[in-house]
């Protein structure tokens with residue numbers, strides 16, 4: 001799996017988050033430094049899925065569009081009720097007139113689906129970041145699924161000759177169906193939600209801003225809510241991904257402190273899957289190919 005999915009990521013709370021999945025031409029969030037980090041590879045980005053309008057998740061858009069906007073790409077997806085995006089689109093086109101009408105901007109409701117590259121789709125889901133959003137859609141998670149064509153259950157056991165005959169007579173759709181295989185889930189900024197949200201996804205990328213509840217303090221009165229590492233790991237243990245990637249750590253932590261704490265907590269929970277970390281301040285290139293911080 002790690003051979004097929006190349007992820008380059010930078011993620012530090014307050015400063016910047018961007019995650020590039022090369023095979024899907026997909027950028028998850030577009031924080032400051034994405035162009036400096038990816039250089040010419042930014043040209044490959046066709047879809048930019050932004051989770052919310054905090055500046056550390058979108059400040060890289062401006063330069064990315066200035067360099068790359070052409071013929072309908074990139075396509076920028078954003079939570080439906082974030083007014084910052086239409087404002088940014090208007091300003092960007094005025095400031096860099098050559099980008100006018102080039103990129104596309106799509107307001108996403110939770111559950112909406114857009115095609116990625118051949119055979120893959122991206123779906124948005126509600127996340128739980130802003131306490132005062134009410135019914136408005138201000139923050140999203142994103143889920144990547146693969147479309148798999150398989151034999152309908154009623155035809156399993158038929159001979160190949162029989163299947164060929166039915167296909168010729170009625171077409172392929174008569175005997176096959178398209179189902180979805182969950183591949184990758186990205187939480188965006190959020191508190192920890194129910195494990196069911198992520199169940200079945202092979203790769204789970206989840207924020208873990210705070211290493212402990214003591215560091216998180218009382219979040220109940222705050223406008224923005226974030227995840228705490230022990231809660232993320234407990235939830236992931238229930239969800240059971242093939243691999244977990246932890247992002248968005250607070251810059252108060254040194255990388256070594258993050259790695260030690262993650263390893264310790266994974267060991268005490270006896271997690272059955274490998275765990276990778278995007279440490280604060282560091283760009284991780286092809287991170288699924290690197291040695292995980294925790295291996296069962």
Ligand SMILES: [Zn+2]
Pocket residue numbers: 013014017054056057189248
């Ligand atoms: Zn953030």
